[in-house]
Amino acid sequence: MSSPAIRVRFAPSPTGYLHVGGGRTALFNWLFVKKYGGTFVLRIEDTDKERSTDDNTRSILEGLKWLGLDWDEGPYLQSDGVEHHKRVARELLAQGKAYRSFATAADLEAQRKRADSEKRPWQRDAPSRALSAEESDARAAKGEPFTIRFLVPGGEGATVFEDGVYGTQERKHKDTEDFALLRPDGSPLYNFVVVCDDIHMQISHVIRGQDHLSNTHKQILLYEALGQKPPVFAHLPLINAPDRSKLSKRKHGEVVSVTTYRDKGFIPEAFRNFLALIGWSSGTDQEFFTTEELIEAFSLSGVSRGNAIVNFSETDPRQWTDRKALHLNAEHMNKMPLQNLLPMVEAELKGADLWDESWTEGGNRREWFQNAVDLLRPRIITLKDFSGAGRAYFDQTYDIDSAAVEKNIDKDPNLRPWLVELSGRFKGLPDFTKETAEGELRQLADELGIKAGLLINGSRTVITGVSVGPPLFDLLACLGQETVVARLARAETFGREPTSRLEV
């Protein structure tokens, strides 16, 4: 009664880094296994020796690890199975289910050209196909090079399968070409190896990109020829660039690479959330998903069929990737348990060489660190912002946004001296808290007959270098009297250098 074990695989080819489409495919396989139970196999499809590199393999593994998509078996190298692949091909040949194609590259080109001029598609190497077994054997024995091609059954037959996403798919044999199994040098080709390996690894569900939807018919033919039951297939819509073309690093740059998101301060859970939303919907209005919720809600039936676009801009840095991805990252950072965020911020600060040992677990400033992160996170988009816009919280050196200086300080020539005055007032406070600091600032504003906002915005700019950030009095309490007083004290010259340095 029990159905065969669920075994899925992610099978990238190391002809490039892990791109977002590959990441999404891996994620869906992973979610499928987490939801229904089963084994996730990782297989590296390195049959194209020309284009495969170890570097690419490493970067794919790195991307998967960062995404948190752990596999149960592998990584297997497809190339490790070539002897097996060759054996299977020879069997097919011996059984008359495949044939030797002696056509040279030039022959093939001529055949295709002729087919083209006759307005029909090239389907098979007819001359080779017509060879008797004896002739074929003889020519092979003579050392004539050949490709082994699958012999697609003739007649009115068709392959039919039920795709988990696209529904019933049918293709007539006459529309399927005699695809190659083995190159003249004996190395196996994709459509053939996948089937060999998926059989060998007892894969039960093949979840992959829609670019393989048409290939599936060939593969099913292979399963039948090999006397095997095909797995369940489910194809995912493709992810394209804003110009509707395929995402490519050469054309679209770093946005397409998964590791870019890591390097730009994304949180894995947020990126998983974003990836899941491309081409899939829970059927409800929910879009913010923790990974547990994602697993719970995931289903192949929620996968859509139309190709999607990652909406990024190559000219606007604020939109270097899809805004929704950025938004989800901000939302996850803001909503996740603070304790889960802390280690990521720590790693980011360490990477930027801003880490202070007193902030570590058990350190005497640990609590301060937690508060600072908590204060900062509502308006932060990526982890990079902790060391970027939020740098003034963690270091005495920070960049100054000249637009902020212009807007919040230079708009009133008296402001600089007033801020220095404020510094002095703060210095005199016996108990420096959010409340006392606010009281002092407002009182000074009253005395000067100016709006408190003037001092508020000016202070923020001098203290953090930027015009936006947490409410000022929270910021003051967080940084503490000493730092606030010192930073405000040099308001007179603030902004003359692009970077503020303070020796404390």
Place this chain on the structure above:
RNA sequence: GACCCUGUAGUGCAGCGGUUAGCACGUCGCCCUUUCAAGGCGAAGAUCGAGGGUUCGAAUCCCUCCAGGGUUACCA
């Protein structure tokens, strides 16, 4: 060219014979008693690719066309 897939706001998705065609991101505006790329509220934005049918009634079913994508490799 052939075969196949897809076509709902700028983008991602809902809706699957009867809705003022929903949601999210983005955009714009207002509010938060003067920060903001934060939060709250609201608005604009879609003749449901086009044209024909079927039906009392169609985004939803059928046909044709158009557009985009995939496959058509001794790439994967």
